[in-house]
Structures are given as C-alpha cells and as structure tokens.
Amino acid sequence: MTNSISTPDTSDTPIRVRIAPSPTGDPHVGTAYIGLINYLYARQRDGKFVLRIEDTDRTRFVATSEQEIFHSLRWLGLTWDEGPDLGGPYGPYRQSERTEIYRQHVELLLANGTAYRAFETPEELEALRQRQIAAKLPPRYDGGHRQLSQLQIDAYLAEGRPFVVRMKVPAGQTTFRDELRGDITFDHNNVDDQVLMKSDGFPTYHLANVVDDHLMHITDVIRAEEWISSTPKHVLLYNAFGWAIPRFWHMPLLRNLDKSKISKRKNPVSLIYYRQAGFLPEAMINFLGLMGGGMPAPTAELTPAQPAATKSSETDIFTLPDMVTRFDVKNIRLGGPVFDLTKLKWLNGEYIRALTPEAFYKALRDTILSDAYLQQIAPLIQTRVETLGEFGNLTHFLFADDIMPPSEVFIPKKRTIEDALAFAAEQLTVLEATDWTHEALEPALKQLGEAQQWSVKENFMLLRAILTGSTMSPPLLESMIVFGKSRTLDRVRRFLETQKKLANTKK
C-alpha cells in the first residue's frame, strides 16, 4: 500500500495554527521560536493562533510550568486566540482534560483494525531492544502481539493485564509534502508500530496531536524539524481515521555553538533566564526573527541612486509588527541557525540604548531592581551590615552578570582543582533536578556531599564561591532562591565551562 497525499484544498478555509508546548520544565526558547513563526503565519492570513498544552507525560509533568509558558509567551508579545486560559470553540486545550476523547478515538482504530493491543511489559520490551542491539539489528518493536487471537486478548483483559495500544503499520511507504522541502518519502520498514496509548490510559504525542489537530481544525502544522521522522506515523493516523491532512512545515532546529540541537548544557534555553537576566522582550523576539531567515532584505525597492540600506538598523532590527508585514515563510532558510548569545546581547544593547531615560529606568525597576527582588534580598543582609552603604558589598553577586572566583577561593584546602570541578559538576546535576526551595535543596546537597565524602562546609563553600565569587556571603541557600533557579544554574554551567577552557589552554 502506498499513501501519498496532496496539499489539501484549504484556500477558503480559515487558517488555524497552533503551538503545543509540553509543561515539563522551564519554557524553552525553541517554543518561542516555533511560536513566533506560527504567530506570524496566522496574523498574516487573518488566521487563528491556538495554544495547546501537551501534558500527557505524567512522569515529567511540572506543576508550575504551564503558568510560566503563558507568562513567557505573553512577555514576548506572542498572544494566542484560543488556549487553556482563554477557552475557545474547540476546547479543552489541555490534553490531560481530553483523555475521554482519545479513548473513544482509540476504540475507532481498534474497531477498524488499524491499531491493536499489546501486552508486553516495559521490561520485556527493554530485553527485546537489548537483543536487537546485540545482534546489530535496528531496535524496533517486533510486532509480537499483532496477531494475538481474540481468545488470547480476552484472557489477558480478564486477567487485568496492563496493555498499550499500538498502531498497525501496513507494508508499503508513505510520501508527504513538507511545504519547505517538497515531497519526503519513508518506507514503512522504517516506521515502528508506534504506541498510541500508554498503559496509564494517556495518549502519546502522536495520537493526541493528530486527534487534536483534526478536532481543532488546524490547517497548518508548523513545528520543529525533529518531527520529520515521525510525520509518516501521523499521516498514517489521519488516513486511519479517514481525515484530511494538514499542511506540514518543519522549521530548522536552533543550535548550540557546536551545531548540535540547542540544549541547556551548552546554552541558556529558559525564557525565564532571559527575562531575569535582563533581556528585553523586543530584543529577544527580534533575535528569534533573525533565526532561519524569513525577513526579506529591505534594499529591494531602493533605486541605484540612493545608497543601499546598509545600516544594521535597517536590516537586522525590526519589531514584531514589522515581522507581521514583512516576514515571508517562503524565505526561510533550512540550515540550522546557531543561537548566538553574542549577537543577542548586541541586539539587546541596541534596544536598551534606544530607550528613553525614563523607559530605561523603568526597565531596571521592573526587573533587576524591582521591589519584589529587593524585598527578598533585604532580610538576607540586615544583620550583616553596619551601614546601609554596605548593601552593595554583600549583594554584588545578585546584580552582576560575570562572577568568576579565583582558584584559591573555590578550591577547598586538601582538594585538587580536578576534585573541585568534578564535585561542582555533581552539584549542578543535583541542582537541576531539585525543587527550588530550602526544604528540597538542603537535603539534596547534603546527600550528595555524604555520597562523595565532601563535608558540608566544603560542599557549601564551593557552591558559594561559584555563585558569589567569594567565601563570604549571605546564607547560600537563601541567596540561591532569591537569585532564581535559571540564573543559578547558568552561573554554575558558565563556571564549569570557563574552568574547562582554562584547563585546556594550560595543557
């Protein structure tokens, strides 16, 4: 069987696009990037921009994440027309509230034979994978329970044995059109019998995204390139339901300096970080608009007599409304753009300098010098100053961007630099995984210290040195909480990164 699709005739159906972030952590720059493209696409066509929360992974769910996503997107000016907070005609917009819908749709697939129940345990599947890897075979579900007899299925069901529902991928191949690249074909040998519904009753991304996109009348799926490989599964699902297929646009992935997919280990990716570190939303959204092209050069309409528009202000600097009028999806470049902090900072500087003195002052008061921030800091130092003028002596590290302790400050006596750096890396891992509260941080760090035979003093001193640049500071944990998780983690990562470079140049 061969599936091939043509672009649906949606010329007179209203354009509807969506972003579907997953509330599994801090809001991500990649979400903002894809959000921006979707936003522009909708605004340019009088379409609707929908926000849908993909919270089907209960193991990675982070309770505060959804609010942070809302906040960050609004901060950037990417406002949506329908979403969990706004409602809309095709809600609910939170997938965890749509489980009954998915369950019904899975029944449909089970009934028409395009899906089946599989009863293997995760352990069995892992064992299968190991065997395949050992035999140098591509790790893939072997379709073991594809032809379970009805008798067998009923027996398992009667036992109450947990099961997943898998897609029954037929032989053949699927071709779909990517609006930016043209036709892409996958042989079904390379398409797994994907799990559609997990044993906890929640759908996987693949099922939920297809069902929701259809039910929400999404006309254009604009998402990141990493989804190309699973698009055949989605096409197969649309076909299994007998639904029309939306247009697919796969945007290039944002990259680290080394060209790998952007990641927190190598680059700040949290939008919270950028907000707290004092980046202006105008600069951030402008910078994102620079990624992947899409903004045509403004020189086209100039006559030769005029000097070409060579000022950076005419080529690299533009607002969100500018993008709505000028951005062109057909101009998008497919090479993965490096998210270059250096240029972002330059751009941010341009925006800061363009502010009126009043606006600049207000920006400071709204962020780095906000009452809320200062109010949290004050109690940390009250007993430690003798004059108010000493405020800065003790809080410098909370207002500075570059903190780098000299080696004699951060290396504990009786420890080598290698030990200290290795332990700091462990601290980073622990901090990443810990809730940002005193009650969670203290035992987590102490536990690490015990495991590695580091005294509490050595342990906390090292972290203090990294964060404050000094051996003397307000209480460590409280300071970290005030400073914020994303900036604290960034500081530790930058410390490790710098020390690694230093070590390399010494060799």
Place this chain on the structure above:
RNA sequence: GGCGUCAUGGUGUAACUGGUUAACACGCCGCCCUCUCAAGGCGGAGAGUACGGGUUCGAUCCCCGUUGACGCUACCA
C-alpha cells in the same frame, strides 16, 4: 548501524532563482572622538559559496555522486 534532513567568512543573513570585485550585521583588529569605559564615526583582516563531477557561452543558484553536520530510531515530547 538504519532512515531522514541540511550545507554561503567564526556566527546570523543577502545575492532580481544562471551573468556581482560574493553584500550587510555580530564578533575580531586598527584609527578617530574622549578624563576612563562604553556608545558613536572611519578603516581593515576574514568565504570564492563543503568537495568532486556534470548541464550551460556562463553557475552560490539546476542535476548526480561523495563528505560532513544534525535529527529520529521510548509506554518523552
């Protein structure tokens, strides 16, 4: 390993989709301004368009191959 995608200076982009000394911005270097540092102004180095073949009078642009990078290969998204 398999499958897929991509490829213009260090980085982001431009080059009427075949005709340019390959342009602009960031970064870097130098000079000017200046009490310092920024900002600003001026100038400079840095790619011959991953490589190799075609097609063409002519390829950054079209075709093929190679290489490299990246992504996917989960009861994660």
